[in-house]
Amino acid sequence: MSEHALRAEKLDAGDELAALRDRFVLDDVVYLDGNSLGALPVHVPALVDDVVRRQWGELRIRSWQESGWWTAPERIGDRIATLVGAAPGQIVVGDSTSVNVFKALVAAVRMAGEDRDEILVDATAFPSDTYIAESAARLTGRALRPVIPSDVPGVLSGRTAAVLLNHVDYRTGRLHDLPALTAAVRAAGAVSVWDLCHSAGALPVGLDEHGVDLAIGCTYKYLNGGPGSPAYLYVRTGLQDRFDSPLPGWNSHAEPFGMRPAYAPAPGALHGRVGTPDILSMLALEAALEVWDGVSMDAVRAKSLALTDFFLECVTAYAPPGTVESLTPEAHAERGSQVALRCPTAVDVMPRLIERGVVGDFRHPDLLRFGFTPLYVGFADTERAARVLGEVLG
Amino acid sequence: MSEHALRAEKLDAGDELAALRDRFVLDDVVYLDGNSLGALPVHVPALVDDVVRRQWGELRIRSWQESGWWTAPERIGDRIATLVGAAPGQIVVGDSTSVNVFKALVAAVRMAGEDRDEILVDATAFPSDTYIAESAARLTGRALRPVIPSDVPGVLSGRTAAVLLNHVDYRTGRLHDLPALTAAVRAAGAVSVWDLCHSAGALPVGLDEHGVDLAIGCTYKYLNGGPGSPAYLYVRTGLQDRFDSPLPGWNSHAEPFGMRPAYAPAPGALHGRVGTPDILSMLALEAALEVWDGVSMDAVRAKSLALTDFFLECVTAYAPPGTVESLTPEAHAERGSQVALRCPTAVDVMPRLIERGVVGDFRHPDLLRFGFTPLYVGFADTERAARVLGEVLG
Numbered sequence: 001m002s003e004h005a006l007r008a009e010k011l012d013a014g015d016e017l018a019a020l021r022d023r024f025v026l027d028d029v030v031y032l033d034g035n036s037l038g039a040l041p042v043h044v045p046a047l048v049d050d051v052v053r054r055q056w057g058e059l060r061i062r063s064w065q066e067s068g069w070w071t072a073p074e075r076i077g078d079r080i081a082t083l084v085g086a087a088p089g090q091i092v093v094g095d096s097t098s099v100n101v102f103k104a105l106v107a108a109v110r111m112a113g114e115d116r117d118e119i120l121v122d123a124t125a126f127p128s129d130t131y132i133a134e135s136a137a138r139l140t141g142r143a144l145r146p147v148i149p150s151d152v153p154g155v156l157s158g159r160t161a162a163v164l165l166n167h168v169d170y171r172t173g174r175l176h177d178l179p180a181l182t183a184a185v186r187a188a189g190a191v192s193v194w195d196l197c198h199s200a201g202a203l204p205v206g207l208d209e210h211g212v213d214l215a216i217g218c219t220y221k222y223l224n225g226g227p228g229s230p231a232y233l234y235v236r237t238g239l240q241d242r243f244d245s246p247l248p249g250w251n252s253h254a255e256p257f258g259m260r261p262a263y264a265p266a267p268g269a270l271h272g273r274v275g276t277p278d279i280l281s282m283l284a285l286e287a288a289l290e291v292w293d294g295v296s297m298d299a300v301r302a303k304s305l306a307l308t309d310f311f312l313e314c315v316t317a318y319a320p321p322g323t324v325e326s327l328t329p330e331a332h333a334e335r336g337s338q339v340a341l342r343c344p345t346a347v348d349v350m351p352r353l354i355e356r357g358v359v360g361d362f363r364h365p366d367l368l369r370f371g372f373t374p375l376y377v378g379f380a381d382t383e384r385a386a387r388v389l390g391e392v393l394g
Numbered sequence: 395m396s397e398h399a400l401r402a403e404k405l406d407a408g409d410e411l412a413a414l415r416d417r418f419v420l421d422d423v424v425y426l427d428g429n430s431l432g433a434l435p436v437h438v439p440a441l442v443d444d445v446v447r448r449q450w451g452e453l454r455i456r457s458w459q460e461s462g463w464w465t466a467p468e469r470i471g472d473r474i475a476t477l478v479g480a481a482p483g484q485i486v487v488g489d490s491t492s493v494n495v496f497k498a499l500v501a502a503v504r505m506a507g508e509d510r511d512e513i514l515v516d517a518t519a520f521p522s523d524t525y526i527a528e529s530a531a532r533l534t535g536r537a538l539r540p541v542i543p544s545d546v547p548g549v550l551s552g553r554t555a556a557v558l559l560n561h562v563d564y565r566t567g568r569l570h571d572l573p574a575l576t577a578a579v580r581a582a583g584a585v586s587v588w589d590l591c592h593s594a595g596a597l598p599v600g601l602d603e604h605g606v607d608l609a610i611g612c613t614y615k616y617l618n619g620g621p622g623s624p625a626y627l628y629v630r631t632g633l634q635d636r637f638d639s640p641l642p643g644w645n646s647h648a649e650p651f652g653m654r655p656a657y658a659p660a661p662g663a664l665h666g667r668v669g670t671p672d673i674l675s676m677l678a679l680e681a682a683l684e685v686w687d688g689v690s691m692d693a694v695r696a697k698s699l700a701l702t703d704f705f706l707e708c709v710t711a712y713a714p715p716g717t718v719e720s721l722t723p724e725a726h727a728e729r730g731s732q733v734a735l736r737c738p739t740a741v742d743v744m745p746r747l748i749e750r751g752v753v754g755d756f757r758h759p760d761l762l763r764f765g766f767t768p769l770y771v772g773f774a775d776t777e778r779a780a781r782v783l784g785e786v787l788g
Binding site for chain 1 (some may be wrong): 431434439444450454488525641651654655671675676
């Protein structure tokens with residue numbers, strides 16, 4: 001057994017989260033794509049079957065009340081709140097991430113007031129955020145300015161209405177400094193909007209603690225909600241009265257079944273709802289979140305860093321010199337839960353890794369991306385992934 | 395056996411759609427709420443279980459390609475197209491109805507051009523349509539004017555940018571004259587947007603035939619897609635190049651995995667997509683649509699009218715004089731697939747009907763609403779519903 005394989009064995013033996021792996025359906029593949037689609041928790045299929053057969057099939061329309069369908073967006077929002085450091089009553093689940101970016105940015109601009117005419121958008125953001133930010137800017141008559149996150153403090157001004165930032169860079173895995181950037185945005189009198197897609201469920205976020213204004217995120221990566229499961233929107237309590245949604249659907253009405261011709265917003269986070277919630281996907285997500293019961297996000301973060309440290313070490317040991325270069329920051333404070341390796345032959349390498357049971361993903365034009373989900377990835381998996389990579393590159 | 399019960403027996407015996415009832419999970423309840431949440435098709439649970447256990451659980455990320463997840467929005471759109479009289483390539487599925495109303499109205503206003511400054515909205519529309527239309531008007535700097543559908547032709551002018559109409563009134567069940575109104579809107583140089591929530595799957599719509607510009611609808615009523623299943627957006631071929639979405643998410647990009655910083659729209663109907671599709675709900679819908687294989691929409695319409703005619707006749711026979719008044723038009727050309735009865739004690743009557751196994755719904759302030767789904771409601775059901783109503787009112 002190699003030195004690294006021995007190390008992996010010891011690290012797995014000392015892993016306090018190791019038993020969580022049994023909460024997921026996994027096979028002999030090393031699944032390092034949980035930052036794209038989280039694995040299936042073992043108890044979810046039975047719950048979904050109950051939702052379909054009994055709640056829909058037998059109770060039908062009665063389930064809106066009797067099965068708790070109507071209140072699912074805010075109930076599940078409160079469950080997610082515990083994972084991102086938010087008190088209850090500030091998160092609702094529903095719609096896609098892109099739709100929530102739109103709600104958040106338009107509402108942010110409206111909160112900032114008429115005299116602030118510029119939206120800053122993370123120039124390294126997932127492209128959809130930029131496309132939607134362009135639309136929000138166009139519809140609200142603001143200018144859009146792409147900025148590298150670290151440059152934001154120098155660019156903020158009395159013109160800045162809102163700042164949309166990605167907490168973790170989807171390409172490189174770089175973790176941005178949410179506390180400092182949020183404070184800077186606030187000091188400039190602007191509204192902060194954070195995209196948590198690549199951080200929620202992977203590391204502590206601390207939305208309330210750091211005074212984040214608005215946040216959005218998906219639930220199908222580290223939260224394991226299932227393919228295309230609904231996204232969420234966080235509006236901090238102090239801003240909820242001023243949250244003026246561009247998508248004021250009937251579910252956000254103060255009296256949704258009053259069928260009033262005039263719109264009147266529901267109080268609090270409910271105001272972020274739009275149309276009828278997508279129940280099958282939403283309740284699958286709710287069940288999936290049960291795997292977090294009793295799990296400490298600090299322990300998740302510690303294991304995540306240990307995994308990515310170990311992976312980088314093994315890659316250095318196994319990959320022929322010069323074949324790959326890590327884009328993931330060395331410093332823990334700047335690292336999310338993934339490793340991105342630049343590799344000129346990445347487009348060919350990833351399918352060969354997948355063939356050999358190591359599933360990561362390829363990102364155009366030359367990136368190998370490996371996501372480390374501390375709930376179900378172990379150190380032996382990590383050593384094997386690096387070893388197979390070394391063989392493929394050798 | 396009463397005269398009407400005998401009639402019901404004969405009508406059921408001659409019903410060419412009667413066998414379709416076996417395609418649904420039903421019990422001894424008379425379910426007249428399919429215009430709110432359609433019943434569960436019997437084969438859907440097994441399909442959903444496969445999506446969860448095998449497609450998500452075993453194939454995981456590979457399913458985006460191998461299980462056809464990525465192309466589901468347009469594939470299912472083409473299936474719905476056959477039910478609303480549209481050629482392929484014009485409908486995509488995804489998001490809620492409210493979100494699709496927003497996409498359609500903002501895009502409609504943009505198509506109409508800068509000099510048209512007014513949006514007309516059906517004053518009898520489902521309230522969410524009005525709330526979203528207000529938002530679209532506000533964000534595009536247009537005025538919003540509520541108009542009764544029959545008054546639209548007289549109100550259209552060179553100022554009219556877009557007209558949002560409900561095909562069937564969700565309260566009264568009144569069917570509006572889609573061909574004539576669409577032609578009038580077009581003649582005025584404005585863009586028509588039809589909400590098909592209460593007509594798709596209940597009667598022939600003929601989107602292409604009548605030259606409708608844009609349409610949206612939900613899938614959980616007469617299409618039986620399941621609670622909160624995704625809505626759809628129709629953009630007629632001739633307008634697709636000019637469809638300028640206010641929600642240009644990455645799924646609508648010409649090269650979604652190119653991760654380009656600049657937005658470029660996908661061709662055709664794909665342009666109406668936004669974020670990652672909600673796969674569990676979407677594939678449940680796809681399975682549910684199989685019940686329509688071999689079903690003629692003309693036969694559905696004929697049975698629907700026969701059911702509502704018979705129900706009104708039975709209500710007249712059974713309900714004590716003066717206890718209820720029908721708001722549903724007598725004329726077939728003006729009737730959807732529901733009967734709405736005004737009843738001063740409706741709020742108390744509906745729970746008593748439900749207790750006795752007749753499920754309709756109550757709409758504020760005094761309406762008893764009964765939806766007739768020709769695929770699974772029969773004439774004996776209909777007679778029983780009217781008889782129980784008569785007993786409760788007696």
